[in-house]
Each structure stands twice: as structure tokens, then as C-alpha cells.
Amino acid sequence: MKKTLFDKLWEQHIVTGDEGKPQLLYIDLHLVHEVTSPQAFEGLRLSNRKVRRPDLTFATMDHNVPTENQLVITDMIAKQQMDTLRNNCQEFNIPLADITDEEQGIVHVIGPELGLTQPGKTIVCGDSHTSTHGAFGALAFGIGTSEVEHVLATQTLWQVKPKSMGVCLEGNLPKGVYAKDIILHLLATYGVSMGTGHVIEFYGETISNMSMEERMTICNMAIEGGAKAGLVAPDQKTFEYLKDRRYTVNSYNERLVEWKKLYTDKGANFDKEIFVDVSTLAPYVTWGTNPGMGVRIDEALPTIKDENDERAYEYMGLQPEITPKEIPVQHVFIGSCTNSRLSDLEEAAAYIKGKKVNSNVRALVVPGSKQVRNAAMKQGLHTIFIEAGFEWREAGCSMCLAMNPDQVPAGEHCASTSNRNFEGRQGKGARTHLVSPVMAAAAAVHGHFIDIRKEQTNETVTYA
Numbered sequence: 001m002k003k004t005l006f007d008k009l010w011e012q013h014i015v016t017g018d019e020g021k022p023q024l025l026y027i028d029l030h031l032v033h034e035v036t037s038p039q040a041f042e043g044l045r046l047s048n049r050k051v052r053r054p055d056l057t058f059a060t061m062d063h064n065v066p067t068e069n070q071l072v073i074t075d076m077i078a079k080q081q082m083d084t085l086r087n088n089c090q091e092f093n094i095p096l097a098d099i100t101d102e103e104q105g106i107v108h109v110i111g112p113e114l115g116l117t118q119p120g121k122t123i124v125c126g127d128s129h130t131s132t133h134g135a136f137g138a139l140a141f142g143i144g145t146s147e148v149e150h151v152l153a154t155q156t157l158w159q160v161k162p163k164s165m166g167v168c169l170e171g172n173l174p175k176g177v178y179a180k181d182i183i184l185h186l187l188a189t190y191g192v193s194m195g196t197g198h199v200i201e202f203y204g205e206t207i208s209n210m211s212m213e214e215r216m217t218i219c220n221m222a223i224e225g226g227a228k229a230g231l232v233a234p235d236q237k238t239f240e241y242l243k244d245r246r247y248t249v250n251s252y253n254e255r256l257v258e259w260k261k262l263y264t265d266k267g268a269n270f271d272k273e274i275f276v277d278v279s280t281l282a283p284y285v286t287w288g289t290n291p292g293m294g295v296r297i298d299e300a301l302p303t304i305k306d307e308n309d310e311r312a313y314e315y316m317g318l319q320p321e322i323t324p325k326e327i328p329v330q331h332v333f334i335g336s337c338t339n340s341r342l343s344d345l346e347e348a349a350a351y352i353k354g355k356k357v358n359s360n361v362r363a364l365v366v367p368g369s370k371q372v373r374n375a376a377m378k379q380g381l382h383t384i385f386i387e388a389g390f391e392w393r394e395a396g397c398s399m400c401l402a403m404n405p406d407q408v409p410a411g412e413h414c415a416s417t418s419n420r421n422f423e424g425r426q427g428k429g430a431r432t433h434l435v436s437p438v439m440a441a442a443a444a445v446h447g448h449f450i451d452i453r454k455e456q457t458n459e460t461v462t463y464a
């Protein structure tokens with residue numbers, strides 16, 4: 001029988017159970033962060049249990065880490081969550097990327113970076129954007145805190161097999177249009193429920209041509225389309241990326257043989273399929289309060305169709321029919337597990353070089369991990385950002401969500417490279433607009449959105 005990549009991943013991990021009913025899956029990697037793990041560890045203690053496979057578990061601190069100076073923690077709840085994670089990791093013998101460690105960063109950035117994320121693995125984390133790791137051909141999805149406890153105790157998880165969906169992307173991305181715009185386009189066109197109950201495999205010429213970073217951006221936001229997980233079949237780029245990473249270096253050759261078997265068979269069927277030609281896409285900007293409320297930069301904001309639209313317009317302080325260029329921007333956030341990798345910072349820096357942040361704008365660049373930060377500084381990217389007027393921060397989730405000091409004040413607009421624009425996401429009353437890193441950088445310079453396709457960017461950039 002012809003099988004999809006998802007079928008193969010699923011079958012390889014069934015411990016017990018029949019199709020159509022909950023099946024027990026073996027979990028190959030459990031990532032842990034400070035926000036969704038405290039009660040899970042507490043549960044273990046109460047039932048006198050150990051962590052079954054500390055060696056398949058890895059923890060980091062990211063959500064409430066302050067990014068101005070990671071060591072100055074003024075929020076007592078944040079401090080308590082971080083201390084608790086540190087103590088739990090010690091007690092249960094779990095490796096931890098602590099704030100003083102070189103490995104620290106956003107969980108979905110460090111997993112791939114360290115080579116923990118690998119094709120063929122089942123990966124879970126108490127975090128919805130675990131879908132990011134699917135870019136490597138891993139079956140990766142977010143779980144709730146009670147499931148975190150179950151995985152800690154047993155290294156397994158009960159799941160009913162979701163359906164499969166294929167998203168075929170063909171064509172070359174036009175200049176100024178990025179992976180972020182593809183996923184914002186999909187959400188704007190097919191809605192935030194397009195993938196509900198499905199695991200989405202992204203494939204096609206466009207995906208093959210993409211870097212691992214771009215694939216991660218797309219899989220990261222598969223969850224915003226309601227999908228259980230996002231997937232890309234591993235290929236030569238995946239294998240190259242994983243070569244010489246800390247957790248692959250000793251077993252690379254043996255694993256490679258297995259990784260090469262991970263693809264959707266020719267003729268295998270998806271339960272649902274979408275085809276998109278990306279060559280006609282434009283940069284996207286979200287105007288509303290879910291990631292599907294987005295428009296092309298050259299399009300006007302839509303008319304009000306229902307109460308949701310009405311409420312979104314009211315919250316965002318915007319009116320239908322205006323263009324995204326008319327939206328004033330007071331904050332810019334380049335960061336988050338969607339777009340805080342080295343290539344994201346390189347692209348934004350190439351645009352920013354020699355320009356200045358608008359006097360009405362406060363702009364932050366927050367690398368996704370210490371490794372990204374160090375690599376960027378080696379290239380002198382921090383100098384480009386700082387000279388332009390950006391704040392150059394330390395690694396963490398930062399302004400992606402209001403769980404740390406980096407917040408957007410009520411009523412103000414933020415051009416953000418993150419993945420969610422829900423009410424209050426970046427602070428009470430904050431107004432979030434999701435965009436690509438270069439669109440965010442351009443908004444920082446102009447104080448409003450512009451069509452970056454029409455502006456000359458530095459073609460040949462030499463970093464300081």
C-alpha cells in the first residue's frame with residue numbers, strides 16, 4: 001500500500017492500539033519549558049514517579065526570560081517558574097539549557113540547532129508551536145500539561161490518528177515575498193481552520209528550493225491553520241543542516257540510512273489537498289485578531305462580513321477599505337520561534353543597513369537563541385541594527401507574548417514577525433500585525449507598512 005510520510009511516522013511509533021481508536025505512541029523527544037511543566041513535575045512527585053527517559057527529554061527557558069539582561073529578573077512569577085524548572089531538572093536529572101548556558105534559547109529554535117530535532121522522530125512539547133520541528137520530517141506536536149506529565153512518566157502518549165492533508169507549493173517566490181507570506185496567504189485564503197484534524201505535509205518545487213529556516217517558518221504556523229502538525233519530507237538540505245550538530249555528530253551515518261526512507265510514496269493519497277502557485281504572491285500584513293485576517297500589501301482591508309470582523313476592527317482601531325500602508329506603526333518586533341533565526345536577522349539587516357528607525361518607532365531585535373545571537377554578532381549584524389536605532393536583545397520569546405517585560409502598550413500598533421495576533425497577545429490592548437522580517441524592518445524605518453517590492457534594497461550587502 002502507498003503510504004504518506006505521516007502514515008510511516010505514525011506506524012513506526014505505535015506501541016499498542018487499533019486504528020480509529022486511541023493508540024499509544026512512543027515519543028522520541030520531549031522538549032520542556034518553564035511555563036507548561038511545573039504542574040507536570042508536581043504530579044510526578046505526588047505519585048512518586050520518576051522521569052522514564054531523562055535522556056530523551058530536554059529543557060530550556062524562554063517564555064518569561066527577560067531579554068534586556070537575562071540575569072535581572074524583576075517579575076516574581078517569572079523568577080519562580082524559572083527557579084522551579086531548574087530545580088525540577090536537577091531533581092529528575094533532565095538536561096537543561098539554563099539562562100547562563102550557551103545552548104539557551106526558544107525551545108523551537110534550539111531543538112533543530114542542537115540536532116535534537118531529527119527526521120523520523122516523534123517530538124512533543126507543552127507548546128503549540130512544536131509543529132516547527134516537522135520541517136525536518138519529524139512528527140511533532142504540542143501537548144497539554146497533563147500530557148506532559150504522562151510523557152515524563154511513560155515516554156508514551158495516547159493519540160487518535162489525525163487525517164492527512166497535502167499542501168503543494170509550486171513556483172518561485174517573487175522578490176520581497178517570503179516563507180512567512182506563504183503561510184499568511186494560506187491562512188488568509190483557506191482560514192484558520194483549514195487544517196483542523198489534519199497533519200499537513202508541505203511539498204512541491206517551492207518547498208524543495210527552501211532553506212530549513214524557511215520550512216520551519218511555514219511548519220511553525222501550520223498550527224495557526226488548526227493543524228495537528230506540519231511536515232516536510234527530509235531531503236539533502238535537511239541532512240546537510242543536521243550534519244555536525246551536537247546531538248547528531250556521533251550517529252549521523254547510521255541515521256542517514258533511515259532518514260532517506262522518509263517520504264510520501266508516489267501515488268499515496270492525502271485526505272485533502274491544496275495547490276498554490278506562489279509566484280503571484282505579495283507581502284502580507286494581518287489587520288485583525290487572528291492570523292487568517294490578513295491582506296496583501298497592495299490590497300485594501302476587507303469589508304465587514306460578520307461580528308468577528310466588527311470586533312476585530314474595533315479592537316485594532318482600524319476601518320475597512322483603508323490600505324495597510326495607512327496603518328501607523330509604533331513598535332517593531334523582529335523575533336519569535338517563527339522568524340528569529342540567523343537568516344531572518346540577515347534579511348532584516350540587509351534592508352536596514354544604512355537606514356534609520358523612524359522617530360515614532362521603538363524597534364526590537366530578539367535573536368531566537370544564544371547561538372543565533374553569537375553568530376549574528378560575528379557577522380556584525382548587531383552593529384547594523386544598533387546604528388539604525390534598534391534595540392539588540394538577548395534570546396527569548398520576548399514580545400511574542402506578554403509573559404515578560406517586553407510588551408506593547410494598549411492602543412499601539414506593532415509590526416511583528418511572530419505568529420499570533422490575538423487580543424492582548426503582546427500586552428493588554430496591544431495591536432499586532434504579523435509580517436515577514438523585511439516587512440517589519442521596513443515598517444521600522446517608515447513608521448507604517450510599505451510595499452517592500454517597490455523599494456530598492458541593498459543588493460550586495462557586506463556585513464561590518
Ligand SMILES: CC(C)[C@H](C(=O)O)[C@@H](O)C(=O)O
Nearest residue numbers: 035036063126127128129401
Ligand atoms: C505558553 C505556551 C503554552 C504557549 C503555546 O502553547 O503556544 C505559547 O508558546 C504561545 O505561543 O502561545
Ligand code: SF4
Nearest residue numbers: 129336337397400401
Ligand atoms: S516565541 Fe512565541 S510562539 Fe514561539 S514558543 Fe515563544 S511564545 Fe510561543
